[in-house]
Structure formats: C-alpha cells, structure tokens
Amino acid sequence: MIAPDLDTAVAELSEMIAEAEAILPFTGAGISTECGIPDFRSPGGLWTKNRPIPFDEFLASQDMRDESWRRRFAIDATFGAARPGRGHSALASLYRSGKVPAVVTQNIDNLHQASGIAPQDVVELHGNTTYALCLECERRYELEWIKEQFDANGQHAPDCTCGGFIKTATVSFGQSMPAAAMQRAEDLTKRCDLFLAVGSSLVVWPAAGFPLMAKRNGASLVIINRDPTEFDEIADLVVRHDIGDVLGPFIQH
Known part of the structure; x- marks a missing residue:
C-alpha cells in the first residue's frame, strides 16, 4: 500500500x-x-561534486590519501554542526x-x-566519519589531531605510529x-x-x-x-x- x-x-x-x-x-x-547533511546520489549530493576515492586508490597513492583528507576537512563544518x-x-x-x-x-x-x-x-x-582508525593496528585517532598534523605537514596525511595508513572509520568502495x-x-x-x-x-x-x-x-x-x-x-x-x-x-x- x-x-x-x-x-x-x-x-x-x-x-x-x-x-x-x-x-x-x-x-x-x-x-x-x-x-x-547532503545525501550522496541526488543532484547536488556529495558524489556529484567529487568522484568517490576507491579503497585501492587510497592504499596505493599518497596523493589520494591527501585528497581524501582534504575532502573530509572540507565538509567538517557540515558534519560538525549537524x-x-x-x-x-x-x-x-x-x-x-x-x-x-x-x-x-x-x-x-x-x-x-x-x-x-x-x-x-x-x-x-x-562506518563512522567522526573519527579515524589505523588500517593496520586499528588505533583510534580523533579528527582534531589529524587536522593539526595535516596542516603542519603541508596538507599531507599523517601515518600511524605503527606505520599504517590512517583513514576515517568509514567503508570506501572496494573495502570489505x-x-x-x-x-x-x-x-x-x-x-x-x-x-x-x-x-x-x-x-x-x-x-x-x-x-x-x-x-x-x-x-x-x-x-x-x-x-x-x-x-x-x-x-x-x-x-x-x-x-x-x-x-x-x-x-x-
């Protein structure tokens, strides 16, 4: 009905x-x-403005990791105020x-x-975009710390103390x-x-x-x-x- x-x-x-x-x-x-918070698929949605970064590209490229974090911080005000x-x-x-x-x-x-x-x-x-995790040891990182490191390093994504890549605790395309x-x-x-x-x-x-x-x-x-x-x-x-x-x-x- x-x-x-x-x-x-x-x-x-x-x-x-x-x-x-x-x-x-x-x-x-x-x-x-x-x-x-805009949705992803509708006109004006997040994916109509930027092609999603697949998980394999995030792993393979420092540039893609940097871009991923640039995008995340660009929408920080939207998510933070919601x-x-x-x-x-x-x-x-x-x-x-x-x-x-x-x-x-x-x-x-x-x-x-x-x-x-x-x-x-x-x-x-x-997943959840309000914090981040190391993909190797699963250590949790708060976004404020990552933003400080990101800006201090010329907008390069920081790595975990174990050497693993830090990513928002979300599931990307191609990720399990x-x-x-x-x-x-x-x-x-x-x-x-x-x-x-x-x-x-x-x-x-x-x-x-x-x-x-x-x-x-x-x-x-x-x-x-x-x-x-x-x-x-x-x-x-x-x-x-x-x-x-x-x-x-x-x-x-």
Whole structure:
C-alpha cells in the first residue's frame, strides 16, 4: 500500500508500531538531510561534486590519501554542526520504549548516537566519519589531531605510529564490509516483526538485501523514502512524504 496522504501514513504506521514487538529501523542518508547533511546520489549530493576515492586508490597513492583528507576537512563544518532531526528523535523514542533493540544504519554521521541511542546499539554498516582508525593496528585517532598534523605537514596525511595508513572509520568502495556489523544486522533482521526502511534508496548491496530478508522471515516491511525503491512492490506500507513529518508524531519527550 502506498499511503495517499500524510495523515493516512501516520495512522497506518502508528497501528503497525503498536502491534509490533520488535522493530528494526534501517536508515539511509534521507533521514539526515533535514539536519543539513547532503545525501550522496541526488543532484547536488556529495558524489556529484567529487568522484568517490576507491579503497585501492587510497592504499596505493599518497596523493589520494591527501585528497581524501582534504575532502573530509572540507565538509567538517557540515558534519560538525549537524544535530539529530525529527526522524532520529522519533527512533530514539521507540528505542527508549523498548520496541527497538537497535538501529541499523548506512549513515556515517553519528546522529543516531547523538539522539540518545547507545553506541553499542547503533549498527554502522558503512562506518563512522567522526573519527579515524589505523588500517593496520586499528588505533583510534580523533579528527582534531589529524587536522593539526595535516596542516603542519603541508596538507599531507599523517601515518600511524605503527606505520599504517590512517583513514576515517568509514567503508570506501572496494573495502570489505565490517563482518561483525553485517552479522549483527542479519541477526536483528531475522528477529524483527516490523522492518522500517527510512531514507534509503535501497540500491547499495549487500546492505539493501536486509529489507528482503526481513520480509522473507515474516516481518512487515515499511519503506519511508522520498523516491520509489525497487522494494516498494513487496512493502506493506510505502510512504513518500517528508521523513520528519512522518516520524515526528512518534517523538516522546
């Protein structure tokens, strides 16, 4: 069912949430656009301005590592100033109610954690851009320190004390998906009875397979996204209204 209007969407979703025992939100870039963070694929999105740097190029070239960090610092003000939106707050409310055991996200902006969801209950499939890791020893680095080193070294990316390359804790094209996060997402998907796909185009695999997995395991599927997705025809409810407007009524203060 495609919700014909906002009121119908909220009413249908409210009923489904009330009946569900285990809800799994699966979020994409669309939930964060009202927070000032642009998505990746839409006109004006981050990837329309710069071609993504594949993981193998990052490893092979100091120039690509330098460029990667130049781009990251260029968007620092956008990510640093972002605060959770209505969608994040609504999901945090459902989390506090006990109906949401965890949130699975494709986002890298840390906004689910900022909304009040415990970090261990945010399953990040594509990592997190608010800190960095050494690719060899996995030592964590804060961005402020990297920026200081980057500027002091003539805008050259610093290496770890072990000699490994330091990269934002995100998953680049060609980089392996985090096995533990993928396994946990699969386990959560199989245990839920209501799967909420929120703000995801559902085109990035293997993450996009989770809605289908949930449906095959007997869960109801709700897709809240501005544009149509390939999974709309199997969804129990499709909502193409503003995410904040749809989820806002579920915020509990």
